[in-house]
Amino acid sequence: MTAPTLTEVSTATSDWLGLEGARVLVAGAGGIGAESVAAYAAAGARVVVVDRDRSRLDALVSTDPDGRARVQGIAADLTEAGSGARVVAEAIAKLGGLDVLLHSVGINDRRPVLELTEADWERVLKVNLFTAFGVAQAAGRHMVEQGHGHIVMISSVSGLLAHQKHAPYAASKGGMNQMLRVMAAEWASSGVTVNAVGPGYIETNLTAAYLEKPGIREDLVRLVPAGRLGVPSEVVGPILFLSSDHAAFVTGQVLYIDGGRTLV
Numbered sequence: 122m123t124a125p126t127l128t129e130v131s132t133a134t135s136d137w138l139g140l141e142g143a144r145v146l147v148a149g150a151g152g153i154g155a156e157s158v159a160a161y162a163a164a165g166a167r168v169v170v171v172d173r174d175r176s177r178l179d180a181l182v183s184t185d186p187d188g189r190a191r192v193q194g195i196a197a198d199l200t201e202a203g204s205g206a207r208v209v210a211e212a213i214a215k216l217g218g219l220d221v222l223l224h225s226v227g228i229n230d231r232r233p234v235l236e237l238t239e240a241d242w243e244r245v246l247k248v249n250l251f252t253a254f255g256v257a258q259a260a261g262r263h264m265v266e267q268g269h270g271h272i273v274m275i276s277s278v279s280g281l282l283a284h285q286k287h288a289p290y291a292a293s294k295g296g297m298n299q300m301l302r303v304m305a306a307e308w309a310s311s312g313v314t315v316n317a318v319g320p321g322y323i324e325t326n327l328t329a330a331y332l333e334k335p336g337i338r339e340d341l342v343r344l345v346p347a348g349r350l351g352v353p354s355e356v357v358g359p360i361l362f363l364s365s366d367h368a369a370f371v372t373g374q375v376l377y378i379d380g381g382r383t384l385v
Contacts, residue, residue, distance in 0.1 A: 138365040141165030144216035145364070146209065147223045148199060148256050150177035152325040153275060154225030156353040157360050162191050164361060166221070169212040171195040190215075199226060200247050205255020213263060221364045222260040224253045224274040229290045231331070242289045249293035254300060257315070261304060265311040273363045274301055275356075276317040278379050294319075298375050305373030314372040316363045321379025323351040347380030 143166040147158050150172035158181050161168050170192060172178050178194030185191050193215055197208050213219050227249045230241055257272055264270025279287050280294030298317065305315040322341045324332065332338045332350075342349060356378050362368055363376070377383050 138164055138361055138367065140221075140361065140365055142167065143220045143364070144218050145169070145221040145223065146171070146212040146216075146219055146256070146260065147225060148172075148208070148252065149223075149225035149227070149275075150174065150181055150194070152225070152327040153320070153323070153353050153356050153360075154223070155181060156325075156357050157223055157225065158192055160357045160361055161221075161223075161364075167216055168192045169195060169215050171197050171199065171208050171212070173198040199252035199255060203255075205252065205257075206259040209256060209259035209263065218267070219260060219263055220270055222256060222270075222272045223360060223364070224256055224272075226252045227275065227277075227290075227293075229287065231286045233286055234288045237288065245289035246293050246296070249290065250296050250300070253297055257301070257304060261308055261313060261315070264313045265308050269312040270314075271364045271368065272301070272304070272313065272315045273360055274315075274317040276301075276319040276375050278319050278321045278377060278382050280319060280375070281377070281383055301375075302373045309372050312369075314363070314368060316368070316371060316373070317375045318356055318359050318363070319375045319377040319379070319383075320356050321345065321351060321377070321382040323353060323356060323378075325353055344385070345380040345382050346384060349380065351378060351380060 145161045145166045145168045147154055147170040150170050158168055158170050170181055175196050181192050182194050183192045195208055195211055197204050199205060228245060230245050253274055274297055276297050277294045279291040280298045301315045301317055359376055359378055
């Protein structure tokens with residue numbers, strides 16, 4: 122059985138998820154973030170996507186046949202202090218409100234602990250965890266006031282497993298998991314859900330170079346009970362679900378999408 126394509130996922134979910142007209146902010150225009158932007162738009166949502174890479178944004182911006190903006194871009198560096206609040210405010214101005222936030226910003230540094238400097242450590246945590254706090258706090262403040270909203274973050278199986286050569290990345294994802302649980306507990310009574318998806322080994326344009334290294338793909342596949350790597354559409358579907366009111370009673374959870382990797 123082959124994995125569903127992004128188009129198949131979007132078509133199958135758009136009718137029942139109720140995301141038509143939803144106002145969505147996506148932080149991160151690469152990899153799964155870009156795939157999610159397309160899926161949100163296909164489901165009828167209006168999307169603002171933020172990234173510091175202008176070319177990525179230009180590739181995603183689109184309009185409806187009537188000329189109305191379907192996907193709009195904001196160029197910003199979310200590692201800068203105060204940028205999360207500024208971007209959320211700009212997105213709200215563009216969309217007329219905010220119903221969903223997806224945080225999909227992340228980098229890795231695959232080196233042993235003894236080879237890392239303090240600057241290396243700080244760089245990964247700032248990109249992965251600091252940016253998540255900034256946009257989620259600002260989005261949460263707005264959503265709590267309006268009485269509803271869904272926040273979804275891209276975590277990782279590395280937040281649970283002790284992968285070698287992943288120390289700062291694992292720390293950032295483990296920190297994200299606990300941060301979102303606290304946010305979920307504090308905001309649940311206001312109708313705001315905060316969850317994450319924790320992908321395993323997924324084939325994206327961001328992982329392509331690493332997977333091409335001799336033996337890497339084979340080594341990773343051996344660790345997955347499903348016997349293969351995942352594809353972005355298999356992450357996007359759960360993201361759309363957690364962004365919808367079908368998941369209104371789901372909060373503080375990390376949904377692992379890993380073909381069974383965390384079982385062994």
